[in-house]
Amino acid sequence: MAAIIQAEHLTHIYGQGMPDASKAIDDINFEIQEGEFVGLIGSTGSGKSTLINHFNGILKPTSGKLYVDGQDMWANPKDIRKFRFMVGLVFQYPEYQLFEETVEKDIAYGPINMGLSESEVAQRVKQAAQLCEIDQEMLQKSPFELSGGQKRRVAIAGVIAMQPRVLVLDEPAAGLDPEGRDNILSQIKAYHKQTGTTVILVSHSMEDIAKYADKVIVMNQSKLAMYDTTEKIFARADELLQMGLSVPQVTKIFLKLREMGVDLPADVYTIPYAVKTILAAVGKKEVWE
Amino acid sequence: MIRDITIGQHFPGNSVLHRLDPRMKIVLTMAYIVLLFVAANPAGLALATVLLAGLYRVAKIPLRIIVKSLKPILPIIVFTVVLNLFFITGESQPLVELGFIKIYSEGIRYAVLMGVRIILLIAGTSLLTYTTSPIALTDAIERLLSPLSKLHLPVHELAMVMTIALRFIPTLIEETDKIMNAQKARGAQLDSGTLQQRMKAMVPILIPLFVSAFRRADELAMAMECRCYRGGEGRTRLKQLRLTTNDWLCCVVCLVLFGAIWCTNFFFTGL
Known part of the structure; x- marks a missing residue:
């Protein structure tokens, strides 16, 4: 089976040609198989965010290749939107991207951009709302009336509604209380189990990674330091501690x-x-x- | 792309111009602007150009930055030049006559002078912001306008508003970038389609941006109140602006040169 995401010598340099150019990720190679739940950890500035911004073509690699479902992502730059729908990216603090009058319309924004029919959009919104435990009453509210945790769920539903084959989440639980944290993460896990979607979860919490991920990618100083099953990664505690991470x-x-x-x-x-x-x-x- | 704006940007350095008292710089810049319009002949403007080029040299600001800052106002320059070219009439015979379009030699002369003036105007005022940090600039404006507070004008408050606005430009640019990426990830098409489609596509970016700007303003106001901010009354400063001998020396040198530019009006009347 072909890997759903495959990176080959992926390198990104910010401000290339400028005096302050910096290598954010350096010669990254890995494969993620369809249906896996992969955790991505690394200390601040290790290149995690830069890496995931490549997964759906927000950033273009300076050199190297990225294959999604076996296809070279940048072979034809005009087709980049196709990959954006294939890989759903939930940014850090995604609640700041909400803009519509009602929650329902906001969740529908992605599917409408995909050019789906009205009935298809309505159905997807309903499904995504259900998965993220957004009830009928909340769907009719303005997203700006909701609590922080609710907004977060709406934003995630907005990405899930596009039914991407890979769901990438950058610290989806940051800034939430312990209950909201568990809620969101267990919903993502349930979604993963239910639909078989590949999930990539970026987190600073080793507990969360341990609880949910099957495999873990460790980034350190722009390079991929480890990539293995969760138990094998956490068995290398000494190395993790040296990288400023924890177990x-x-x-x-x-x-x-x-x-x-x-x-x-x-x-x-x-x-x-x-x-x-x-x-x-x-x-x-x-x-x- | 939005990071490429150079007008109003500050280039830190340690030249004489960077260290000059910001109040002096503002006053001299204003005098220079007035002078650009007083100087009526090519000799005066040539001298003004040489003076400005010299100042840029002293401030060690590379030429390409000036070119970059002029780019966005190029349409205005072209527009002005073309207007002057066609609408100035002279006493002599028109040089070119194409139907209703008549171009006189006076028109050409005036168009060129006007173009040079605008370029010098932008380059001159840019030099002020290039060599002065935004904080120093607003400080100086506050001090220069302080006599107006006698007329109950809220001078300190206006200066504070300006400082805050300048401070938030980079923050908001970063924020815009983030929101744009988030909407792009949801399939937003920002750089294609008709003008109407593109304007519609901006809505999902502008609304979150406004919401976050208001939230930030709220938080900042709260933080300022927590630190007992209560306006300018009785407020002292960490850095007091003081005019030094150096500042006065620069002032005299500039005034002499400005005078020379003004004098060209009387000596080169033939040009």
């Missing part, structure tokens, strides 16, 4: 326990798995009387 709390505890000489695996990163491992260890040794 989930529970992984930290397990690392400390290992340091103390307790025999436990290093790839523990979620609470349920941690409980299982500890129970197994206790059952085996019976030292915790």
